[in-house]
Amino acid sequence: MDVDRLLPTPEAADLIALAREIADKELAPRADEHEAAESYPEGLFATLGKAGLLGLAYPEEFGGGGQPYEVYLQVLEELAARWAAVAVATSVHTLACHPLHSFGTAEQKERWLPEMLEGKLIGGYSLSEPQAGSDAAALACKAERTDDGAYRVTGNKAWITHGGKAGFYALFARTAPGSHGISCFLAPGATEGLSFGKPERKMGLQAVPTTSAHWDGALIGADRRIGDEGQGLQIAFSALDSGRLGIAACATGLAQAALSAAVAYANERTTFGRKIIDHQGLGFLLADMAAAVDAARATYLDAARRRDLGRPFSRQASAAKLIATDTAMKVTTDAVQVLGGYGYTREFPVERYMREAKIMQIFEGTNQIQRLVISRQLTATAK
Known part of the structure; x- marks a missing residue:
């Protein structure tokens, strides 16, 4: 609908x-x-x-x-x-x-x-590493200057959406020690010395690969460094709030799909001489699902409108990501319940929706990280 x-x-x-x-x-x-x-x-x-x-x-x-x-x-x-x-x-x-x-x-x-x-080059975001996910300051992948000014990149990256398929990667690598030693590069997807692991065997979102990447002394020209050396974490973090809103919107769309499927089924299936949506127990469950989807949408739109006005929106972005992805997990699970045994089969899409919802509570910063961001801002506001 x-x-x-x-x-x-x-x-x-x-x-x-x-x-x-x-x-x-x-x-x-x-x-x-x-x-x-x-x-x-x-x-x-x-x-x-x-x-x-x-x-x-x-x-x-x-x-x-x-x-x-x-x-x-x-x-x-x-x-x-x-x-x-x-x-x-x-x-x-x-x-x-x-x-x-x-x-x-x-x-x-x-x-x-x-x-x-224009979509002629599709992008991937290469920040996470096998031992550095939410803790981006712990990156170990190195980009070392060569005599001619280029950068030689060595190390491993993880959890790259569109890995091996993208035309470019926003790559974050270490150019010096410490949290101020991360730099950002616009790396071509066909860089010699860049290879990708097998696609991860995921619970959901299986049509678009998520891979690791191995940089084996690959050379990237100095003209492909974005910003100053050491500015990488600032660049990465400046993008993450907007990225979290993107995931909030995706989660809301997924929850909406699950709600629509559940409502359609409840209006077609009959028990005891009535459509199952007319049974109060199920009707109230669907009402709660609809209210949750509406709330998730309103939350991400509030954050987006603040962004559009140039106002701070970091806390609102974390709240939107947290609320929308938790909503997606709950609504998709409830949609399976509405369909009963059929919901557990692949003849209906709600079982896929439920599998896809789980990762949204994890990527772009786990929902525990979102709670940490929100609580820290509350602490700062109280001072």
Whole structure:
């Protein structure tokens, strides 16, 4: 069922309608097949790029859509309601474009950003390592200067969405000791000396690979360093709040899909001479699910509107990520319950939704990290 949205402009309403049309035509019919086969949807991201859906949050002068974040996130939610893996990869691509857009030189942006925003180059975000997930300051992958000024990268990275498929990676590597020794690079996907592990065997989101990466003395030109040496963590953290909103929107879309499936089933299935939605116990469960999805959407939109106004939104982003992903886990689980035994089979999509929801409580900072961010800001405010 379509969401009744409050949008800022008629153009935004047209964009949502376009996103729904593309998602219904290109995503929904293919999702089950590719997820079951764990096969990559070749050409799909090029289609999204041609439609202008991969650069919505960035300026038109570089080929972006020039849209407010609240509009971009609602487009992302529409994609997630049809195919969560594609929406998450789209969110990661948007995240990977952030370092160049916000910290790159004018020359760097002119050179690379248009192809990225048009979807000709799909991005991956390479921050985490096998022993450094939420603790980004513990990165060990090194980027050492060579005599000719380039950087030689050695080390391992982990949990890379679109690993081995992306055209570029926002890479964070150590150029000096300490927390101020991390630098950011725009690394080509075809860099010699860069290899990828086998795709992780995941519970969900199986159509888009998540891999490790091994950098074996790979060379990256100095012109591909984004920002100053040692500015990497500042760049990474500046993007994470926006990335968390992307995951909140994806989680809300997934929860909406589960709610829609449960409501449709409850209106068709009958017991004791009545539709099961007319039984109070089940009707109240569906009502709680609907209220939770509405609350998750309102929370991420509040944070997005603060971002669009240039106001601080870090705490609100963490709250949105926390609330939306916990909601997705609860609503998808309840959707399985509504369908009963059928919900536990692969004949209906809700079992997949439930599997996909779990990871959203983990990536872009676990929900325990979100609680830590919120509590620290409460402590700072009280002083």
